[in-house]
Amino acid sequence: MDINSVFKEISNWKLEAKQEDVERYFYHSESVDQVVxxxxxxxxxxxxxxxxxxxxxxxxxxxxxxxxxxxxxxxxxxxxxxxxxxxxxxxxxxxxxxxxxxxxxxxxxxxxxxxxxxxxxxxxxxxxxxxxxxxxxxxxxxxxxxxxxxxxxxxxxxxxxxxxxxxxxxxxxxxxxxxxxxxxxxxxxxxxxxxxxxxxxxxxxxxxxxxxxxxxxxxxxxxxxxxxxxxxxxxxxxxxxxxxxxxxxxxxxxxxxxxxxxxxxxxxxxTWSEEQIKSLLAYRISKAISRDGDILSFPKAWETMFDHRDIAYGHGQHKRMGKFPFMVRSSMLRPRDFIKFMKDCSSQALEQSIPKITSKIVQKSDDSFSNYLRNELEDEIHSIIPDIARIFDLISHIRKQTIPVDEFRFAFNEANDQGLIKEKNVDFVLRILFHFSVIGNQPKQRNYQIYRYKMPEARFNTSEPLIVHRGLYKALQII
Structure with missing residues (x-):
């Protein structure tokens, strides 16, 4: 296997399915059979x-x-x-x-x-x-x-x-x-x-x-x-x-x-679970290696592309996390998110002429992913809230991961009074931001957050602080 050929193939993956090689890369799921x-x-x-x-x-x-x-x-x-x-x-x-x-x-x-x-x-x-x-x-x-x-x-x-x-x-x-x-x-x-x-x-x-x-x-x-x-x-x-x-x-x-x-x-x-995303990636990586070859297990497919070292993060870089969980944390568990990560990582590995994707490459890809996610969400929400770019700027100005609802309301109303935001209904804005998982709820259990992309039936709870999706941190200059 020529790893450079694999990196080149994956760097050419398409975010838009209509431009993708469907015959080669389509991942057949039970839902397709249900339709047919x-x-x-x-x-x-x-x-x-x-x-x-x-x-x-x-x-x-x-x-x-x-x-x-x-x-x-x-x-x-x-x-x-x-x-x-x-x-x-x-x-x-x-x-x-x-x-x-x-x-x-x-x-x-x-x-x-x-x-x-x-x-x-x-x-x-x-x-x-x-x-x-x-x-x-x-x-x-x-x-x-x-x-x-x-x-x-x-x-x-x-x-x-x-x-x-x-x-x-x-x-x-x-x-x-x-x-x-x-x-x-x-x-x-x-x-x-x-x-x-x-x-x-x-x-x-x-x-x-x-x-x-x-x-x-x-x-x-x-x-x-x-x-x-x-x-x-x-x-x-x-x-x-x-x-x-x-x-x-x-x-x-x-x-x-x-x-x-x-x-x-x-x-x-x-909707997609982490295990389903793993199966999808294993399938696509296998097809990138060989159009007609065997489909590898996720661990086998992953190790052909990524080195084994965990990513250091947090204050002092004392915490450790695997590369896939790191991507999951920034994503909204959509295939497109992981295709974006894989494309960027493969392009960098190809440029550096190295045989494996490193932690530094994944972290650098996380920067561009954050900007991609913000742009994607702005495009998606703009038809509902034309002011969405300014609202993202407002969150960036507050510059907190977790924000009390009253603090957001105060900042929103202040921006409204200054003519920076035309939308008047702050509760409507909060509902839409929650619907698209720009924000979630932060319950008292600090290691647990409620996002709609994980829990489709969830509704925004105004009695709990809002938490900004981690994938947006860098684009919003929160960290």
Missing amino acids: NGEICYVIGRKGAGKTAICEHLTTLSGPTIFTKKLTFKNFPFNDLYELDNKSFSKPNQYITLWKYLIYTTIAKQMIHNEAIDYEIRSMLETVYSNDPERSLSRSIKRWVGMKINFSVLSTGLGYESTCENCDNRTPWIDRVEILEALLQDYIDDSTYLIVFDELDEDYKDVLTAESHKEYIALLTSLFKAVQDVKSLFPANGFKILPVVFLRDDIYEIVSDPDKNKWNDFLINI
Whole structure:
């Protein structure tokens, strides 16, 4: 094994899963099987937790009996969707028909290429969609809801008639949902049809503006309910129609619906334990060593790259900690955090032409990691709190690891009075900082902290001091 080649390979790992070599590095987990088996249709998780990696892996699945299509809403003009409501539904259900239409249309187009489907049906579908080339999703949707697609081939050729009443005459696409639904129920085969909804956070901005918030949340709520409708109309014991929604956990949290608890049966919230991170790293290091070689155990994979010496830390450098626990302490237990560490450490080892990553390299990487984490969190929170960079500056100005809540409130209100921060609601800011694990709670047990990335159900306790996440210390000049 040429260790320099391994360091070079790892230094080229990508933080963004869409740019990664998915075939080589995708770590297959049980959650992927649950999606493909139809047990899971909602994949929720933090930015960097691995949603995109799963999504990218799913899009590679294809074959004679599996058809996959990703509907990505990156840079999508959401205002176009807001105009496509069904007036016969009350809010927030007015977009259910639209989402079902997108799902059914996507499947109908996939059926054209499925030789297991009756030839006559495929010919009819090909006639319907003959002038519908692959293009950007926004342009495709405009065409699908427009007047140029002739559904009379299906409605008259197969004897389907729409029973839609009270439909706005300007939106005839609404009638087509029933026709497509009947077509799928009568003629779809037992192939697997995966329809993946991704990058739905593109319109997650101005969420505190009432109207923007209502339209966006209604659109998402309708999507979740449309998926439930499709699952009930096409049960897993007879059909394999699998719409899958990928969404950030902070966005999912603000979706409100009486049926939301029922969605939990079909939902997975991606979280990682230390042991799972170890398994992921062992897999990726093994693949960096050899694309087709054996998967090493974590200790074996780790020792190929890192020397055995612990990291000295604390006052006088008298305390000792292993390199992996040191990384864990700075991370939020997300795959992306460890990929960032591994990239930086490998780059430095390569530059120094040394055979093992040393403690000094890990400590130096911790500096750049801290700045990366701050930037990542600012990007993530900015749509909710535009002042987030100034709030980070405020924490830096206080310059304490543990801060009494009243002290933070005083500093916040003072900055507010000086016009440095526009957001007025300090309790709202504290809740958001806790939600994203910028801060945690420090109970009386000094060796124990409560962070939401470790305990997803935790809520901020104003009676306990707040503690800043250790991964931010250097970026905020706390130590």
